[in-house]
Every structure is written in C-alpha cells, then in structure tokens.
Amino acid sequence: MCYPSRWVVAFVGLLGSVANGRGADPTDHFEAKVRPVLIQHCTKCHGAEKQKGGLRLDTKAGWQAGGDTGPTLVPGKPAESLLIKALRGADGVAQMPPNGKLTAAEIAALEQWVKDGAIDPRAAGPARLGGVTAAEAKEWWSFRPVTRPPVPSSAGTNPIDAFVQAKLAGQKLTLSPPADKRTLIRRTTYDLTGLPATTEEIEAFLKDTSPEAFAKVVDRLLASPAYGERWGRHWLDLVRYADTAGENSDHPLPHAWRYRNWVIDAVNRDVPYDEFLRDQLAGDIVAARSPNEKYAPRVVATGFLALARRFGHDIDKDVHLTYEDTIDTVGKAFLGLTIGCARCHDHKYDAITAKDYYALYGIFDSTKFAFPGCEPQQLPRDLVPLMPPAEWDRVVKPYKGKLASVDVRLAQLRTEQTELARALKTRATTLGSLLAKGEIADGSEQPFDKLPAVIDVRAGQFLQLSVTPLKNHGADSTLIEWDITEIGGKERRWNLTADVLDDLLAANPHADAHGNKRVWWFLDTRDGPLPLPEAARDLSGKPGLHAWRNGDTPSVFANSSKEPVSVWTKLPARSVFVHPGPNGNVAVGWLCPIDGKVRITGRVKDAHPGGPDGVGWMLEQFPGEVGADLLSLATKSEKLQALERERAALVASAPTQDVAFAVAEATPHDAKLHLRGDPEKPGPVVPRRWLEVFGGELLPAKAGSGRLELAGWIASKNNPLTARVMVNRVWLHHFGRGLVKTPNDFGTRGSAPTHPELLDWLASEFVEGNWSVKALHRRIMLSATYQQASAMRPDGAKVDANNDLYWRFDRRRLSGEELRDSLLTASGQLDRKSGGAHPFPPEASWSYSQHVPFSTFYDSDKRSVYLISVRNRRHPFLGLFDGADPNATTPQRQDTTVPTQALYFLNDPFFHAQADKVTARALAKPEATRLDELFRAAFQRVPTAKEREAAAAFLMRYTTAVTDTPAADRTKAAWAALTRILLASNEFLYLD
Incomplete structure (x- = not known):
C-alpha cells in the first residue's frame, strides 16, 4: 500500500521520537492525528460552506477568530479550551459532535495538540468578508469606484441616447419614433407632478413650435410645488413614512x-442630495454646531430615523428591532445593501459582516429616539425642541423667574399649613368626642341610626364625618348623605347634597x-385635617362629575348631572361621594x-361594590377651640389655593415651542455583538466604524454618536454606491424600471445593470452637478429615449420582449395617489x-391597546401624499391600488390587477361622488358643449367624431332603459353613467 509522503514522514517521525524517548513533532501530530478528525467530524458544520455558531475549523484563522460564544482554543491549556470541553461534554457545554461522541483516542489526540500549543500548519485561505472573499468584494461591480466612461460617438448627440442606441445597435434595433406632443406632455406632467396637465397647458405646448418647447415644459413642472409632492412621495415610500408607530397598539405620531x-420642501428646493442625506442622519448635530434659520428644518429632518418602526407591547424592551429597522432602511435606501441580513451572522452572500452591523448598531444605540407611546406607557416623550437651547433659554428666563418666586411662596405656605394641621390634629385627639361609628360590608350601607336624638351644638363647634379604608381598601367610592336639622329656633336645615x-x-x-x-369642609385627615387642595372638573371626561382631591385620592366628588354616570362604576345622579386614600381617611365636616x-x-x-371589603366611618364632635383653629387653617388654605391658581395661570401662559418627532444625541458608546441576533446573549464589544469593505474607518475620539461621520461616509462622492443608487431610482420612476432592476439591492443577489456605462456616466454627472436631482431629471427627460412613443414593435418584441434595451417607452398605470x-x-x-x-385625539386621552389600537382614517380633499398613513391597517383606497407598505422600505410599487379594483369603479361612494360633481359641471353647460366639458375634465381634450357618436348612442340607450327613473332624472342618470365610464377608462387610468 502506498502512503502520501507526509503520512510516511509523520509515521517515521513518530517512531523516531518514541525510540528517542520524546513526544511526536507537533506538526506531524496535527497531520496524523488532528486534521483527519477535524475533516471527518467537524468541518461539515464548521467549514467554508457552513459555520454553526459562527465557528470555522477548516482553517487556523477560523479557530483563532472563535465563534459566537468566544475563543475556541487556549493554546497550551486544554482544560480551559471550549473545544475540548465540548468534545467531552464537560462543564455544562453542549457535547460536540451532536450526533455521537468522539472516541477516547481521538479526544486524547486533540487534547495533546492543544497542550503542545495548537500548532496548525494550514494556510488561512483568502480573507473573507461575509459571503465573499475580500478580493471578490473589491471587484464587485457596485463596489468599484464610479468612473466616467467615454460617451459612444457613433450614435446621437445626447449622451443618454448614445449609450442606449449603442446597446440597441448590438441587437440591430433603434429607438422608436417620438411620442406625439399631447402624449408627451401628459406623460411628463404626471411623471413630475403626479397630476394631469390642464387643457390650457396642453394647448400652449401644442402651439409652441420652438426647439425649446419641451424644455420649457420640464422647467415649468420642476418649479411647481406639485413636483415636491410627487417626488417627495417616492422618497416617503423608500423611508417607510407613517403617521403611527407600528407596535401592537399602533400609537399615533x-x-x-x-x-x-x-421632505416635500427639500425636494422642491432641490437640496443637494448629499446634504439631503446628511440632514436626515445627523441634521440635529449639524444644527447644534451652527444654529441659524436652518436649525428647525434640520432637526425635523432626523424624523427619518425617529420614524423607525416600533415593536411589541413595551417598545423599550424591543428597541433592538427598531435599530434593525433603522439599519436595514439606511442600507437599502441609501446604499442599495441588505445590511440588516447581518444582524444574526455574517451576510451569506454580500461583503457585510455581523461586526459591520453592530458597528452601525452602536451609532444608533448612542442616539436618543423620540418615544411615541405604547400600551404600558401611553404618552410620548423625548420629542425634540425646534429652537436652539441658547435662544430658548432667553425666551423662557423671565417665566422661570416668576415661577420660582411663586414656588418659594407656595413652599412656605405649605410648611405653615402642615405645622398648623398637625397641631390641630393633636388638639382634636384630646378634645373630640365620638358620636357614632360603624363599618359597612362590601356593597352594603349603614344609616346614622345610633346617634343621640338631640345633639347640643354651639357656634364654632365642628362635626366631622370620616370614612376610612379597611384592610383591602375595597370600597373606594362611598356615597354620603348627611342632613342636619335645627330643633327649635328658626328650624334651619343643612343638607350636604343640596348645599354643595x-x-x-x-x-x-x-x-x-x-x-x-366656610360651613362644609372637605378634608384629608391622614396627617391632620387639611382641606383638599385640588379642584378637578369633569373627571374622566364626564360632564358634571367634579371633585376636590389630593392627588387621585383622597377625594370628595359629586355627580351633579341628572343622569347616572358610568366611569369606574355607575354613579347615581345628583349625589355626593367620598373616596378615602389607601393609607388613610377622608372627611366631610360641618x-x-x-x-x-x-x-x-x-x-x-358602598357605591362601588366588589372590593372585596367595605369601609369604616365615624362621626365626631369637636369644641369651639378646634373650630377656631380650623378657620385659621382655612385662611392658610385659601391663600394657598389662590397661589395655586396663580401658579396654574402662570403655567398655562408659559412660553412653548414646537417640537418634532426626531432624534438627539445620547451617551456615546460601542455596542456588544448579539450572538445569533439575541440581545440576551451579548458577545464582544464592536467599535463604531464604517463598513469594512469600504475601509472600516473608526470614529474619531469624542465623535458623539457617530451619526455625522456615518452621514459623511454615506454621502461621500467617493462612495461607489450612493450616487449609483439614487440615479437608478430617478431612472426607475421615469421608465418604470431601473437600469438595475433591484433598486434596493446592489449586492450579489441583485441584478446587474443592463447599461453599466450609462449608469456610471449618470452617476458621474450627478456628483459633478452638485448632486442636483432636478438637473438629473432634465438630462433624462430631454433625451430621445424618454420622449419616444410607447407603441409595440414586432422587431423589438422579438429580440427584447421585456424592453430591457429601451427600444420603446413602456406604458404604465397611474399610481394610487395619481x-x-x-x-x-x-x-x-x-x-x-x-x-x-392630522386631527389626532389629545395625547392626555390616549388609552390605545393591542385590543383597541389606533385605527382611524381622516377624510381629506388634499393631495394623497397628505393622507394619514396607518401602519397596522392599510388605507382602504391606497391598499386597493398598490400604495406603499409603511412598515418597510418600498423601492418600487407593485402593479396588480384584481377584481376588487373593477368593483371599486362600480360601487365606491368616493368615486361616485367625484363622478357626480363632474357630471354636474357638464350639465351646467349648454347641451351642445356638455360632451366637450366632460372630455376636458377626464382627458383634457375634446371628443373625436367617433366618440361623439358612441356617446350619443349610449345616452339614448341608457335613457330609454332606465324606465324606473322619473323622466326628469333620466338625463342626469345617463350623463352620470357616461361620466363613470370615462373616469374608469384606460385613457384615464394609463399613461403612454
């Protein structure tokens, strides 16, 4: 059997080391004992294709970097190495591999490797950034610097046309002929303003035969306030604008x-795009450094950040999701990058790491976002003032001085009153006599039937009826009826209810x-008999329900209306009640x-049963000395109440300043990485910095949150993405598709540009033209590419069915707003x-919950950009006609055709109401010009001869058919039906 040479060397080396009485060479040990184990058992889950827990074991650099839970190995210390603990299943560490423990020999080999210093001869491999290597990222088309390509010289004088025609020529195609002038002005007017051209504007353009006629139209439209409303709406789509917060109660903003x-104003003013971006990310910082007339607008601009969606029930607990929404929107809208994908791990496809994500996370975690309110915390907070602090201090200084003076006098009076009340309580304890007392159970009542039949009284004496809570403070609202009748004398009568x-x-x-x-007294007797200080009118918004109170309780209150009032319970009409505090008595005195x-x-x-217990009560009589002291106390109390009224009036007249739902600087700090995106599992601290693929520049010392630096990185002319992304968006909204068909994704999962040279030429022009969007419009719209007709051509359809090469202008349907x-x-x-x-209810009345969220739409005849946008409920009209989703960035509207859209034109009250008004305008004209008026309203033109014939035939048929309609109304009904047909026609709904 043949062995690879390294295995032979390792085997011979091992024999030699044993023979010489020493350990194996660490490198040989790794090759013979460690690498095979790693390949067989580990790299399937911790290799190049997959990194569970963020850990790679296929390279030395991988285990040196460690995973989500920290360092993997401590060379020389196997007992402290997480990998060895996992292999043994020791110290509570989950056993690895999960599908079966290694053999004792394999574990021993790995332990010896670590003990010998974890020598690893493997090369680290190419450096990676997320889903690509650093080299691949550097060469990715959208990450390469924007360079100004040469304009093709073989076709056309307009550079845009030259680039487009050069592509067409490669497929033996040409541009389509120009659109007719009426089609062109209608197209252009809708594109720039979202409104139809008027009949007068169309006629003027048709009569203007000068070479500059169309350029004059473009300039006029760009100068119109409607331009900002139209193109501002495109931006609001992109930044997920809404008038509610999006958490489970969807609080109003x-x-x-x-x-x-x-946004609308900035678009109309053609604010340079780099400044436009900077102000939205850091306008408050810029404004604070040089306060001027732009201070308030720049603070308002940071509403882009504050409008990030809120999540859950108590939104402070899910703020990490709000930051994710912010990072995701910044990445997609400004850079065309899906940075949010790196919240839980390095991006699977693009050159974005989890550390990139948390470097940006720290910037936003160092920012104070305005708080919109949520179910457990209803009221907003941290709204940002629109006046520079120094200027506001000058405005508010006189008021603060007056308020401080009143507060000093109030504090002195309160001290005097408290001391007098305590002394009075001590005297009353020794001088008072008990006339009667009792307790009532939950839901029951008790009359004063144990009192003496006759009670001797003297002027200045004091009778006090106290109500005290029992152990569970069960009976909160307690009905009091108290009648005092003079025996003999003038036989006068005092009745608490009738008198007060x-x-x-x-x-x-x-x-x-x-x-x-000074006969009837309403007292807080917890620390002495103190008159209840605060008068409250119309409690819980109920007319006639008034109270004297100290805080919420204790209180004396009355339902003065003639009907029962339903509040926390149902209170009977024309009655007086007391409510003891949870820690002491309330009293009514005579x-x-x-x-x-x-x-x-x-x-x-007990006026509010269900406590579970009732209340105690006692009726006491105090001698004249107590009454005299009470009068002294009353004098103090009346002075105090007068001063409280003075203070309340002063507070009511306090200077106020407007505020914005915006952001401000908070305590700057770096954030910890969240392991697997879980904020409950913090990892290492990640310094705030720019994306590593673009240099990873760190924040300078004392930089604050870092938003200003982030704005500088994004809006830099050297950033290869920002200009390309915005140019592509402008092109998209003129042609219905971008040169890059994935406008929010210029990464590896997005589409490559169909015309890369044209994209870079436009981006270069954009930056060199001081980031002027209006100049970009002019350049695009004055091209023959934009002005060509939309008619279908067989030659083009055969070669390029999707019109990716722009051989004609694509027809489009009006957006919902249009x-x-x-x-x-x-x-x-x-x-x-x-x-x-919007006419939201007063903030003090808010009580929204997940069961009863805010969900109101307000009618308006203003332009649709000004309609309320509710996050948790789609607007009925814009939801039907493909309006933007305010919960996430919308780079391009969907274009759906569904049966409910057709039903809208048949049944919707709004549509019928507008059609009826158009009909009324037409019927107000002489009969001979009615159809002309109708066509001008719908199409800004007069009807053709054929259309006149068709309309006349329809009106006759309809009038004849509606036999159930009175004769006098048949003409109106027929014209109304004709109006609805025109307003639902393709010519009204579509642009060529």
Missing part, C-alpha cells in the same frame, strides 16, 4: 407630518344655603354656625394647499 413636509352639589368647586370650605361661608340643638340623619353606602388626485382634479374638489397635522 402627531408630529410626523413635519418630516413629511420637510351644584357648585361643589366654588370653594373649600364651602358655604351653606343660608349665606354662611362648622356649626348656630347655638342650639340639632338632629342628624343620613347614611354611608388616480385619487386625478379624480379630485376632474371633479374640481382637489385642495391644493399643503397638508398639516
């Missing part, structure tokens, strides 16, 4: 509209019906205004004013 409008019900909040202490002030005798009646009733806006335009109902905030 009342300030998100500011970012939407910022209709004006409970007038004062505390409260007057009686006889004109006596300061006696007479000398004489009285009779007391009333009851205490369709809705066109219907509103035809009906004359489109509101062209810019959209603002």
